[in-house]
Amino acid sequence: MNYGSDWPSTHITLLKRVRVPTDTEAWQEFVEIYGPLIYNYCRKFKLSDCDSEDVCQDVFRQISTSLHSFEYNQKLGRFRSWLGTVTYHEICRFLKRNKRFKNQSGANGLQDFIYEQPGEIDAVWTDEFCGHIYTTALDNIRTEFDDKTWKAFELTWINDLPPVVAATELQTEITWIYKAKFLVQRRLKDEIQRLSFDSVVFQK
Amino acid sequence: MEKCISDSLLFQYLVNELDADLSELVTDHLNHCASCQKRTEIFSEDSELREWHECHQRRENDEASKSHPFSQDRLDLLFNSTISSFHQSAAQTARHIPPTGEFPPSNQTSSISIGKELNLKPIRTIGQYQLIKKIGQGGMGIVYLAIHSRLKKKVVLKLLLHKDWDNANQIQRFYREMQLVGQLDHPNIVRATDAGEADDTCFLVMEYLAGHDLKSILNAEGKVSITAACSIIRQAANGLQSIHNSQLIHRDIKPSNLFLTSDGQVKILDLGLAGLSHAEASFSDLTDSNCIMGSACYMAPEQAQSVKTIDQRSDIYSLGCTFYQLLTGQVPIRKNTPVETIIAHREEPAPRLSEQLPQIPEELEELFQSMIQKDADDRIQTMAEVVKKLDVFLAHQSNLPANDSSDTYLDESQELKQLCINADVTPAVEALNHYSSTQYQATPRFFKNNKVRLITAGMVLLGAGLTSLFLIPDLIPDSQQADPIISNAPLKINEPSPIQAELERKAAVWALNQGCVLVIHGDKKEIHQIESLPAHGFYLRSISFKPQTINAETMLPLQGLSKLENLYLNDCLVTDNALLPIHSFISLKKLDLHDTEITDEGLSHISGLKNLTHLSLQKNHKLTDQGLQVLNQFQNLVSVNLARLKISDTGIHFIRNNPNLEWLNISETAVTDQSVKYLKALRRMQNLFLHKSKITDEGSNEIRTAFPDNDPIKSE
Numbered sequence: 001m002n003y004g005s006d007w008p009s010t011h012i013t014l015l016k017r018v019r020v021p022t023d024t025e026a027w028q029e030f031v032e033i034y035g036p037l038i039y040n041y042c043r044k045f046k047l048s049d050c051d052s053e054d055v056c057q058d059v060f061r062q063i064s065t066s067l068h069s070f071e072y073n074q075k076l077g078r079f080r081s082w083l084g085t086v087t088y089h090e091i092c093r094f095l096k097r098n099k100r101f102k103n104q105s106g107a108n109g110l111q112d113f114i115y116e117q118p119g120e121i122d123a124v125w126t127d128e129f130c131g132h133i134y135t136t137a138l139d140n141i142r143t144e145f146d147d148k149t150w151k152a153f154e155l156t157w158i159n160d161l162p163p164v165v166a167a168t169e170l171q172t173e174i175t176w177i178y179k180a181k182f183l184v185q186r187r188l189k190d191e192i193q194r195l196s197f198d199s200v201v202f203q204k
Numbered sequence: 205m206e207k208c209i210s211d212s213l214l215f216q217y218l219v220n221e222l223d224a225d226l227s228e229l230v231t232d233h234l235n236h237c238a239s240c241q242k243r244t245e246i247f248s249e250d251s252e253l254r255e256w257h258e259c260h261q262r263r264e265n266d267e268a269s270k271s272h273p274f275s276q277d278r279l280d281l282l283f284n285s286t287i288s289s290f291h292q293s294a295a296q297t298a299r300h301i302p303p304t305g306e307f308p309p310s311n312q313t314s315s316i317s318i319g320k321e322l323n324l325k326p327i328r329t330i331g332q333y334q335l336i337k338k339i340g341q342g343g344m345g346i347v348y349l350a351i352h353s354r355l356k357k358k359v360v361l362k363l364l365l366h367k368d369w370d371n372a373n374q375i376q377r378f379y380r381e382m383q384l385v386g387q388l389d390h391p392n393i394v395r396a397t398d399a400g401e402a403d404d405t406c407f408l409v410m411e412y413l414a415g416h417d418l419k420s421i422l423n424a425e426g427k428v429s430i431t432a433a434c435s436i437i438r439q440a441a442n443g444l445q446s447i448h449n450s451q452l453i454h455r456d457i458k459p460s461n462l463f464l465t466s467d468g469q470v471k472i473l474d475l476g477l478a479g480l481s482h483a484e485a486s487f488s489d490l491t492d493s494n495c496i497m498g499s500a501c502y503m504a505p506e507q508a509q510s511v512k513t514i515d516q517r518s519d520i521y522s523l524g525c526t527f528y529q530l531l532t533g534q535v536p537i538r539k540n541t542p543v544e545t546i547i548a549h550r551e552e553p554a555p556r557l558s559e560q561l562p563q564i565p566e567e568l569e570e571l572f573q574s575m576i577q578k579d580a581d582d583r584i585q586t587m588a589e590v591v592k593k594l595d596v597f598l599a600h601q602s603n604l605p606a607n608d609s610s611d612t613y614l615d616e617s618q619e620l621k622q623l624c625i626n627a628d629v630t631p632a633v634e635a636l637n638h639y640s641s642t643q644y645q646a647t648p649r650f651f652k653n654n655k656v657r658l659i660t661a662g663m664v665l666l667g668a669g670l671t672s673l674f675l676i677p678d679l680i681p682d683s684q685q686a687d688p689i690i691s692n693a694p695l696k697i698n699e700p701s702p703i704q705a706e707l708e709r710k711a712a713v714w715a716l717n718q719g720c721v722l723v724i725h726g727d728k729k730e731i732h733q734i735e736s737l738p739a740h741g742f743y744l745r746s747i748s749f750k751p752q753t754i755n756a757e758t759m760l761p762l763q764g765l766s767k768l769e770n771l772y773l774n775d776c777l778v779t780d781n782a783l784l785p786i787h788s789f790i791s792l793k794k795l796d797l798h799d800t801e802i803t804d805e806g807l808s809h810i811s812g813l814k815n816l817t818h819l820s821l822q823k824n825h826k827l828t829d830q831g832l833q834v835l836n837q838f839q840n841l842v843s844v845n846l847a848r849l850k851i852s853d854t855g856i857h858f859i860r861n862n863p864n865l866e867w868l869n870i871s872e873t874a875v876t877d878q879s880v881k882y883l884k885a886l887r888r889m890q891n892l893f894l895h896k897s898k899i900t901d902e903g904s905n906e907i908r909t910a911f912p913d914n915d916p917i918k919s920e
Contacts, residue, residue: 027283027286028283031279031282031283031286032279032283035274035278035279035282035283036271036274036279039272039274039278040271040272040274043272049272052272053278053281053282056282057282057285057286060282060286061286064286126259127259127262127263127266128263129259130255130256130259130260131259131260131261131262131263131264132263133256134256134257134259134260135260157257158257162245163241163245164241173231173235174234174235174241175230175231175234175235178218178234178244178245178248179217179218179220181248182218182219182248183218183219183220185248185250185253186219188253189250189252189253192253192256
């Protein structure tokens with residue numbers, strides 16, 4: 001799932017851009033990509049809507065003060081892990097600050113969670129992260145293709161139907177389906193790569 | 205296609221990289237071959253992407269992680285609440301980050317900054333190019349920053365707006381022009397990388413450059429220092445000489461068409477486009493178009509009169525106007541309307557630089573005056589001379605102590621000056637064509653200047669081995685460095701530049717290995733062996749091939765021979781694309797294709813040889829009337845041999861454009877009496893061979909009567 005270092009790492013530039021004080025556009029995009037992810041992760045720990053939003057803000061403030069130490073270093077963790085750690089810490093901090101895990105019964109999200117699924121934090125975060133990036137990428141590229149091309153991709157990729165079935169359904173040649181699927185797949189990969197910063201590594 | 209498809213072919217097919225024919229073959233095969241279908245399906249399966257998809261599905265199926273919508277309002281809120289802290293921290297940390305050059309400074313005026321565009325969504329896709337954003341608009345079209353979708357390489361794409369694009373001629377003309385532009389390879393010319401048609405218009409793709417055009421620099425700076433202006437004009441002139449050597453004229457030199465890259469190199473933009481836009485333009489077109497005003501301020505007087513009267517010296521005038529503007533911040537002549545401006549260029553005396561800039565060194569005033577003479581014949585004649593004069597000036601400048609620099613009085617951007625000073629200086633390009641000798645000479649006053657003493661001091665230091673003192677030591681030949689007084693002497697015209705010399709030598713060695721016989725400029729004897737090549741640099745003048753098969757591979761190593769005049773391919777077997785590389789032989793005068801089995805298509809590649817005077821096509825049975833239409837491109841033909849070709853009157857249309865014809869053989873062709881009136885009009889004709897053509901005795905007699913002093917019709 002990791003697009004390795006042999007991929008052209010053009011997508012690094014958004015992270016670079018958010019380091020430039022004047023580039024609010026980059027920061028906006030950054031927030032748009034990762035805001036919903038972090039918010040939903042908080043909700044997963046049974047934080048309320050309002051609290052989740054607060055934690056979200058904390059996470060982004062934290063990111064903004066740490067951005068300068070982004071480096072490209074393949075040996076250190078990926079951006080995704082770093083973001084997971086920061087989010088996790090902010091959630092913990094929030095819970096401690098509010099002491100809700102002591103006072104409220106049944107809403108002790110994090111502790112319950114850790115107790116129930118030890119060692120699963122990383123796996124859950126990975127699914128959240130990848131699932132979110134994947135759907136965002138799908139949404140982003142949808143408008144670039146016409147309906148028929150998109151349908152061919154949906155049938156063969158998302159619904160996992162054999163190309164020959166898709167060809168019948170769309171009344172076209174199987175070769176057309178191959179090409180359509182390949183085209184969208186490649187674009188989707190590019191977009192995922194762009195959004196996920198997978199080759200950007202955070203240096204502590 | 206019987207055979208199964210290879211993986212690499214399959215990949216090219218899937219990414220749509222095959223040409224139409226091959227793609228169709230693959231489609232046919234793939235539609236019917238079950239095994240290839242299976243392979244395609246396996247091939248296009250992407251396990252990495254599948255993992256992402258599975259993460260997504262796991263999340264979808266997990267009740268607890270039902271996604272909560274996050275509205276745009278909330279995003280805005282989140283953005284606003286964090287942007288301020290982000291700014292603060294970024295501003296703090298920015299001070300700690302050593303400048304790496306990766307980030308554009310915040311006050312950068314350029315519409316282009318490096319890197320970030322790769323992440324933007326394309327606003328439009330044209331062919332293989334994703335247009336990222338509009339970065340400019342001019343009379344000819346809209347300019348976009350674009351990304352090549354496969355190479356992920358930034359380029360600049362110009363979509364041409366022209367009301368005549370539906371006209372097939374215009375499109376052909378565009379491609380022809382772009383072919384010529386595509387041949388040019390000079391550091392001071394922006395490189396064109398692609399051209400094509402899309403959405404009913406044409407587009408042109410150029411290399412991406414970081415920097416600014418001179419118009420925006422002038423807008424920001426007002427004017428530039430003398431050193432910077434000289435460096436810029438020197439580079440532009442050098443690029444223009446290279447353009448002129450390829451028989452092209454820019455026609456629209458002005459600050460907005462000169463680009464200064466961030467490492468100080470000047471690149472000439474928009475080459476070939478002005479020819480398209482102005483070719484059919486008439487004086488009346490100038491009245492209602494605002495965009496012409498931009499050009500009118502730089503337009504040579506002869507340029508406004510007729511497109512036919514302009515030549516390369518018109519570019520010199522325009523560059524002169526640009527020079528003036530760089531130094532003073534104003535154009536030399538400007539009126540309220542384009543028409544008045546153009547008239548003023550013709551009628552009003554040009555201003556003197558010293559009126560605006562009393563400190564201007566005399567030699568620069570003279571150079572400027574010599575560039576903007578009203579009559580092209582009175583002007584400095586070639587860009588090469590402009591380059592030389594500026595080199596001399598700049599060389600002297602660089603030897604002056606910094607505090608004595610003549611332009612410290614200017615309120616200039618030191619940065620820009622440094623940039624220009626540090627720019628790589630491209631080797632001076634020699635002029636291939638001279639119109640007449642330049643009237644303007646540097647005044648003796650220049651040499652009485654006290655600078656000469658300083659230069660002499662510099663030379664002594666140079667002798668002591670301190671070569672680094674010289675910014676451009678290569679520009680002054682060794683023999684001349686000893687005596688600064690003669691450093692103004694012209695370079696020997698027959699000495700090729702080191703690069704050209706190497707190219708000529710390599711080509712010569714190749715040709716000799718093919719068994720050719722060569723002649724070099726300045727030496728009449730034939731060269732048969734590599735050992736006979738002179739040790740010094742030379743230009744090839746003539747190449748004769750022995751009978752053999754000639755294809756593009758044979759000719760390619762000869763590409764770029766700029767002074768080749770004669771090429772003999774007679775009795776060789778010349779394949780269709782063999783002459784493809786021939787367009788680079790811009791000086792070619794004589795081409796012998798006698799009995800070469802050449803076809804119409806093979807002959808079509810000679811269309812660019814504008815200087816061709818002698819052509820033999822005798823005994824090529826595959827040539828038709830249609831193929832001979834390529835000769836209509838020529839105007840300087842003197843001698844043409846078409847004997848034993850299957851051609852008729854249509855085939856010799858070219859004689860109407862070639863009034864200098866002295867020798868013409870159309871014997872054993874189907875040319876009829878219909879051509880007699882055009883043959884009669886060839887006033888310089890001395891040898892006309894007509895026997896066994898379809899021209900009747902009456903026709904022959906009619907021709908004879910037209911030449912009472914001298915019967916041009918010769919038998920055998």
